[in-house]
Amino acid sequence: MFVKRGKRLITMAVVAVALPLSLPAVATAAAGPIELGVMPGTEDTSVTAIGDRGQLIGESCANGPHSHSCVAVKWDKAGRVTQLQPLPGGFAVAKAVNASGVIAGLSNLRAVLWSTDGSITQLPAPPGGSASEANGISSTGIVVGTGSTSDGRRRGLRWDSAGNVSVLAAPPLAGHYSATAISRDGRFVAGQLQADDGSFRVLRWDATGAVTVFGPDGELSWFKELNASGEIVGRTTINGRYAAVKWTADGRMIELGWINSYATDVLALNGSGVSVGMGYVDSPNGSLYSPVRWAADGTMTSLSTTGTGGNAMDIDGQGRVVGIAGNAVLWDANGVRTDLGTLPGGGYSRAELIGLDGTIAGGAVTAGGDWHAVYWPARY
Numbered sequence: 001m002f003v004k005r006g007k008r009l010i011t012m013a014v015v016a017v018a019l020p021l022s023l024p025a026v027a028t029a030a031a032g033p034i035e036l037g038v039m040p041g042t043e044d045t046s047v048t049a050i051g052d053r054g055q056l057i058g059e060s061c062a063n064g065p066h067s068h069s070c071v072a073v074k075w076d077k078a079g080r081v082t083q084l085q086p087l088p089g090g091f092a093v094a095k096a097v098n099a100s101g102v103i104a105g106l107s108n109l110r111a112v113l114w115s116t117d118g119s120i121t122q123l124p125a126p127p128g129g130s131a132s133e134a135n136g137i138s139s140t141g142i143v144v145g146t147g148s149t150s151d152g153r154r155r156g157l158r159w160d161s162a163g164n165v166s167v168l169a170a171p172p173l174a175g176h177y178s179a180t181a182i183s184r185d186g187r188f189v190a191g192q193l194q195a196d197d198g199s200f201r202v203l204r205w206d207a208t209g210a211v212t213v214f215g216p217d218g219e220l221s222w223f224k225e226l227n228a229s230g231e232i233v234g235r236t237t238i239n240g241r242y243a244a245v246k247w248t249a250d251g252r253m254i255e256l257g258w259i260n261s262y263a264t265d266v267l268a269l270n271g272s273g274v275s276v277g278m279g280y281v282d283s284p285n286g287s288l289y290s291p292v293r294w295a296a297d298g299t300m301t302s303l304s305t306t307g308t309g310g311n312a313m314d315i316d317g318q319g320r321v322v323g324i325a326g327n328a329v330l331w332d333a334n335g336v337r338t339d340l341g342t343l344p345g346g347g348y349s350r351a352e353l354i355g356l357d358g359t360i361a362g363g364a365v366t367a368g369g370d371w372h373a374v375y376w377p378a379r380y
Helices: none
Strands: 002-005 008-014 042-052 056-064 065-075 081-083 092-097 102-109 110-114 120-122 131-139 141-146 152-157 165-167 173-180 191-195 201-204 211-214 222-228 232-238 241-247 254-256 262-270 275-283 286-294 300-302 313-314 321-325 328-333 337-338 351-352 358-363 372-377
Touching: 002 337, 042 092, 042 351, 042 358, 056 092, 056 372, 065 092, 065 102, 081 337, 092 131, 102 141, 110 141, 141 191, 152 191, 173 222, 191 222, 201 232, 222 262, 232 262, 286 321, 328 358
Parallel strands: 008 254, 042 372, 110 131, 131 173, 152 173, 201 222, 241 262, 262 313, 286 313, 313 351, 328 351
Antiparallel strands: 002 008, 042 056, 056 065, 065 081, 092 102, 102 110, 102 131, 110 120, 131 141, 141 152, 141 173, 152 165, 173 191, 191 201, 201 211, 222 232, 232 241, 241 254, 262 275, 275 286, 275 313, 286 300, 313 321, 321 328, 321 351, 328 337, 351 358, 358 372
């Protein structure tokens, strides 16, 4: 199947599926997670991003009977929590953190940055623009996000390291579009298009600012993650089925392999083009979602033992995968699984992110039944 998109030819190939691994015995972690602090007056916390040096950012939320409110926070290596102060009179959300510890997000519907000392800076909107948010930040301080322009349309935005704003090039299909992620070195930006014709497409801008649209005609496609080579993973509908896919640096679309015709979803991608996610399988107890890793060519390897479900949620540059298999787990590059444990008295944990330095973050149920952010230091 060939799909022409602008001047680029995109090829969709369905790859062969490898037999699942026969996994070695599970190794048990020496210690469970470290609980991260909660802001006074709140009950639940979650990590939204890990910096390259293990910096942790997220939110701390109050869940009242008729209300739900959250504050943006960061944690140090001891688990101590600090609120990221919003612009006067408003709220804040922390979305991304770079290698230097600079945090990008939004406050009062405006894109903002928090410096390492906690001070907040509002980023400018484009001329005539209004609401904006910062979604990603590179190691060099380039920020990308989304904002409304003078015509009321949402557009992808880029702020250079000096804070100057520009609107990213519009795709050939009219509609609202956003910038969701930027590679660490700032060369590539990825995002999402909601076209006026009702379709959803994936976007990528290169170092020259040129935009490429990904996703087959007549289908819906969603962005998930971008790597430093310009590869993107996401999800698309193919003949009415949800399928995990990868778009290569040269624009080819590879459907990531699976063992049946059920839905698949990809959640993360590393710099070598290896990705992870989940697919559905039949079991005596009904349909289960099962963790999976895909090689750079899309070949699938199951990370699950027979009859168990789970989800692979993130992967680092060494091929280590974190996710869920009963509780929070770590799979090494050879598929050996380590149970990461739970909080004392708690009954469930989940590993969601793994940083460049090996720091793992996620969440766990406390003895009191609350959901708290947790982390595992970079020691595995």
